[in-house]
Amino acid sequence: MVHPEQPAAETFIDVLIVEDDPRIAEINRRFIEQITGFRVCGVATDAEQAKLQLERLEPHLVLLDIYLPASSGLELLYHIRQHHRGTDAIMITAAREIEAVQEAIRSGAFDYLMKPLVFDRLKETMQRYAAFRRELIRLSDSSSIGQHDIDRLLSRLSDSTVSSDGAPMLPKGIDKLTLDKVSQAIYSIKDGMSADKIAKLIGISRSTSRRYLEYLVGLGVIEADLSYGIGRPERVYRSRNADDRH
């Protein structure tokens, strides 16, 4: 029911880069624009410029990369928090003091990256932010939000299920092949299904089916609902992306 505006403009995330060294700002700009879904809407080389551009451009995200011996960078973050509540910030600084990090975290910075910048890490953070923002938009549409949704948002969608070498590390009791089958089954159906039905569909036991479905629920990939009747209600699983609204 909520599809008021922002059909096209929302597909991009507007980024304001704040960096006192123009050369580095340029490097960062190029890098950001390579990541799909992001668009650099402005560059500022000091706090004053940054405030003006914040006012004018209303970016979704600020890459706050200004040198701070615990001063202007954090000040700017406070300014954003007070005057631009819809704007997020990723800190990129050389400040190694724990105090600065502390303040940034308490001010709700999305992430805090240390110089020298590792570009892979920046990319990963940007993609996490994109996921974060998608999730926010998705939840604005859905009428009901639960604790689990909030937990995912607060965790910054950090993908702890992927080990450092990129291979998905699975917990005990979860086999990759079976997981693939179950995932495929749940995605191929529109309506929700009980663990029992899915089990029969694939040819495994209800126990196993249930184990994998619950695992997927824990990941937040699918969601569970209840179907009431006589006796204990049936737990139905459904893929999260299924558009059920009109």
Add this chain to the structure above:
Amino acid sequence: MVHPEQPAAETFIDVLIVEDDPRIAEINRRFIEQITGFRVCGVATDAEQAKLQLERLEPHLVLLDIYLPASSGLELLYHIRQHHRGTDAIMITAAREIEAVQEAIRSGAFDYLMKPLVFDRLKETMQRYAAFRRELIRLSDSSSIGQHDIDRLLSRLSDSTVSSDGAPMLPKGIDKLTLDKVSQAIYSIKDGMSADKIAKLIGISRSTSRRYLEYLVGLGVIEADLSYGIGRPERVYRSRNADDRH
């Protein structure tokens, strides 16, 4: 003397509880004090009291449990962020709007728990906070910090267990999903409703609807009233904070 006295006051984390219902505040106070390492230094039942106590007690952590239709609870969080930068906050509210959650996250709330409160979840959060604080102190001593340290802090040390589904420990006969549905129904309507109406709204039986509503009344989250007519009066339930008729 089996146990020697606690060495220093600094080993405790001082908690200020902010909750408009004194009974629930008391329940929370007892619960917090059972967790080792925490000490409740004060209780406030409205925003004014809270500000005074923040000034006087300088708590490490605020349990911000005030009802907010996007107003006073978040206002207080902003106040804390502006005037008490060393203080953290955990939000505990019934607000199910994504906007409130968004603001809380952007204001750097440590966690956001939804009412009705699951105590195991609160405990888990408190322990995560304790770990977070220990980590902060440890890092203050060390001369240099790295990206990895920051990542751990930002993740809220959530590596302990899978969040939100460790062990909900709801009483027998209460299912989390059904509870969510009933809670959402009761919060989504302004006027009180009978158990029967709510049952039909969700698609469950009156028995079940009643069971959950009474559970919520027992928690003090909602309240019951009587509506008279012919025959036995009808029990109407309404969210406790929705009554502005005074």
Add this chain to the structure above:
DNA sequence: TTCGTTTTGTTCATTTTGTTCACGGGCACT
């Protein structure tokens, strides 16, 4: 007060869940 009416509060059969644990297949190491 007594009766008819309407809703509550509770019990219990029913159906499904959630968990445990023996089995057996595969992998690594000898």
Add this chain to the structure above:
DNA sequence: AGTGCCCGTGAACAAAATGAACAAAACGAA
């Protein structure tokens, strides 16, 4: 090859959650 160990699987079982049915309760009307 042989052997031992680890781990995913599913049958069986105990526990849980629900709704139908019913007795008791609380009210207005007479």
